[in-house]
Amino acid sequence: MRKCIIRVPCSSANIGPGFDVVGLALDMYLELQVSVTGVSEGQPLECRLSYEGEGSDEVPLDASLNLMTRTAHYVLLCHNKEFPIGTQLHVKNPIPLGRGLGSSGAAVVAGVMLGNWLGELELSKERMMDYTLMIERHPDNVTAAMMGGFVGSYLRDLDAKDLERIEIPLSEVLPEPAGGVDTGLNPPMPPVGIGSHIKFGWAPEIYAIAIIPDFEVSTATARSVLPAAYSKKDMIFNLQRLAVLTTALTRSPPVPELIYSAMQDRMHQPYRAKLIPGLEQILQSVTPTTHPGLLGICLSGAGPTILALATKNFEQIATEILRRFSEHNIQCRYEVLQPAYDGAVCTDL
Ligand SMILES: Nc1ncnc2c1ncn2[C@@H]1O[C@H](COP(=O)(O)OP(=O)(O)OP(=O)(O)O)[C@@H](O)[C@H]1O
Ligand SMILES: N[C@@H](CCO)C(=O)O
Numbered sequence: 001m002r003k004c005i006i007r008v009p010c011s012s013a014n015i016g017p018g019f020d021v022v023g024l025a026l027d028m029y030l031e032l033q034v035s036v037t038g039v040s041e042g043q044p045l046e047c048r049l050s051y052e053g054e055g056s057d058e059v060p061l062d063a064s065l066n067l068m069t070r071t072a073h074y075v076l077l078c079h080n081k082e083f084p085i086g087t088q089l090h091v092k093n094p095i096p097l098g099r100g101l102g103s104s105g106a107a108v109v110a111g112v113m114l115g116n117w118l119g120e121l122e123l124s125k126e127r128m129m130d131y132t133l134m135i136e137r138h139p140d141n142v143t144a145a146m147m148g149g150f151v152g153s154y155l156r157d158l159d160a161k162d163l164e165r166i167e168i169p170l171s172e173v174l175p176e177p178a179g180g181v182d183t184g185l186n187p188p189m190p191p192v193g194i195g196s197h198i199k200f201g202w203a204p205e206i207y208a209i210a211i212i213p214d215f216e217v218s219t220a221t222a223r224s225v226l227p228a229a230y231s232k233k234d235m236i237f238n239l240q241r242l243a244v245l246t247t248a249l250t251r252s253p254p255v256p257e258l259i260y261s262a263m264q265d266r267m268h269q270p271y272r273a274k275l276i277p278g279l280e281q282i283l284q285s286v287t288p289t290t291h292p293g294l295l296g297i298c299l300s301g302a303g304p305t306i307l308a309l310a311t312k313n314f315e316q317i318a319t320e321i322l323r324r325f326s327e328h329n330i331q332c333r334y335e336v337l338q339p340a341y342d343g344a345v346c347t348d349l
Contacts, residue, residue, distance in 0.1 A: 002084075003349040004117050006032040008110045009148065009340035010095040011102035012208065012307050013140035016263030016298040017238040017245065022152050022200075023102070023144030026208055026337040030093050030106040032068070032114060037086035045073060045178060046083040053093035055103070063089075064177035067104065071111025072118060073178045075131050078189045081119045089114070098216030100301035105141030108132050112146075113346050125343075129197075130190035134166060134173050139195045141301065148343025152246060153197035162191035201250035202339050209308040210300060211321045211334045217275050222302035225271050234266040241265075254311065256288035256295050263296035263309075276304045277328035282321055291317050 009025040041048055047063035063069035069089065076082060095103045112131045116123045123131075125146055132142040139153040158166065165188045173187055245262035248255065273280045279299065286308070288294050293313035300307040308317050318334040325332050 001038070002036045004034050004346055005349060006034065006110055006113045006117070006344065006346045008106040008113070008145050008344040010106055011141045011144040011301075012100070012210070012305075013102065013138075013144070013301040014265070014268065014298065015245065015307070016265045016269075016296065017241040017267070018140070018152070019238070019265070019267040020138045020140055021154065021242065022150070022246065023140035024150045024202075024208065025144040025148045025340040025343055026101075026210070027340045028094050028101070028335065028337060029340070030095055030103075030110055031091070032110050033090040033092075034114060034117065035088045036084045036118065037088060038084070039086045041086060045069065045087075046085050047087040047089060049089050049091070051091040051093065053091075054095055055093055055097045058097070059091075059093075062177070067107045067174075068111040068114065070174045070176065070178045071108050071131075071135055072115035074135070074174055074187050075112055075115025075121070075123075076119045077187050078131075079119055079121055084118055087118060096212055096305075098218050099212050100217070100299065100303045100305040101210060101212070102141035102145055102301060104219065105132075105136055105145050108135045109142055109145045109344050113344055117346050127192070130192060130194045133194040134188070134190045135170065137166075137170075139197070143195065143197045144343070146344050147197060147199065149339055149341045150200045150202045150246075150249065151197050152200060153195055155195050156193060158191055158194065162194075165189075165191055166194060200246050203250055203252045203254050205252060205311045206249060206254055206295060206309050207311070207314060208337045208339075209310055209314050209318050209334055210337055211306040211308065211318055211325070211332050213276075213304045213325060214331045214333075215304060217272075217302060217304045219302040222268075222272055222275060225275060226268060227271065230267060237264075237266045249309075254295050259295040259309065260288050260297075263298050265298065268302075269299050272299060272303055277330060278325050279303070279306075282306060282324050285324070286317065286320055291320065293317065
């Protein structure tokens with residue numbers, strides 16, 4: 001019997017001004033316990049799936065419908081392979097779904113690593129990134145989850161032929177339900193090197209407090225409220241701050257006033273405020289002056305989670321944000337997290 005464990009961290013995208021550009025992997029891990037018995041159980045795609053944790057009431061256990069196993073299947077089909085007979089998968093997921101902590105990015109990265117291990121494909125992490133980017137088409141969460149740490153990324157300008165391949169509809173990359181090799185539907189193999197990324201440093205005294213409201217905002221909804229174009233003034237506002245922020249977060253000791261102002265944003269947070277009651281007031285009123293130890297505050301990914309970067313007083317900072325959300329009848333929990341420097345890891349057992 002072959003066995004492995006795949007662990008993929010959650011991630012917070014944008015960090016204020018870096019919309020679709022920067023991501024921070026954090027130490028809350030989606031875990032897949034995988035075994036291949038060689039004995040068929042007659043399951044869809046030959047994969048039996050069990051699941052515990054966040055999303056257990058909504059995540060499908062049919063492998064032809066589940067995002068992780070459909071992704072693994074895509075990777076296998078690209079190599080003319082199927083799930084090995086008697087594949088068993090137990091999933092432990094502490095990452096809340098649709099809250100801005102990269103649950104879908106982690107699921108896609110886990111699925112690509114799963115396909116790579118099951119098919120004994122020996123793909124590099126760089127090549128696995130190409131498969132993830134065929135599915136989740138903004139690179140911030142998946143790059144952080146795969147590579148770990150604080151990461152900047154972009155999609156390369158591809159030549160016309162390769163561009164065609166990555167622009168095909170997601171339904172052709174990941175049909176639902178997933179079909180087998182014998183359907184004759186060959187999924188598109190990703191071009192090589194869709195994205196590029198770089199890891200930034202991170203000052204070790206900076207912790208991330210994730211304040212997680214008890215409601216979901218899907219990324220699709222949070223993107224639908226954004227404008228199609230931005231003014232030159234707003235673009236420059238964000239670019240200036242992002243340029244400062246990526247280095248400010250590496251410096252020890254961190255400078256709160258610099259980080260706080262460098263985490264301001266005009267590209268997504270103002271538009272998403274209508275989806276998240278209290279967001280605007282929270283971002284404006286919780287500052288390094290009112291809360292010593294706070295460095296900066298932003299929406300995590302597409303929200304509704306708030307990410308506060310801080311060096312101390314974590315409980316006081318979180319309690320204040322919880323209190324402000326409760327004025328809008330929103331209950332929250334919070335987690336104090338640190339960067340997950342290694343990103344996704346697959347360990348043979
Ligand atoms: N472990 C998982 N297994 C299967 N499907 C998952 C899993 N995690 C997330 N998903 C799918 O991804 C959806 C959530 O994705 P969405 O992009 O809306 O939010 P998010 O990734 O949590 O937040 P963000 O992208 O803002 O960080 C879920 O509704 C579910 O369909
Ligand atoms: N950059 C993305 C992250 C969410 O997946 C967004 O803010 O929409």
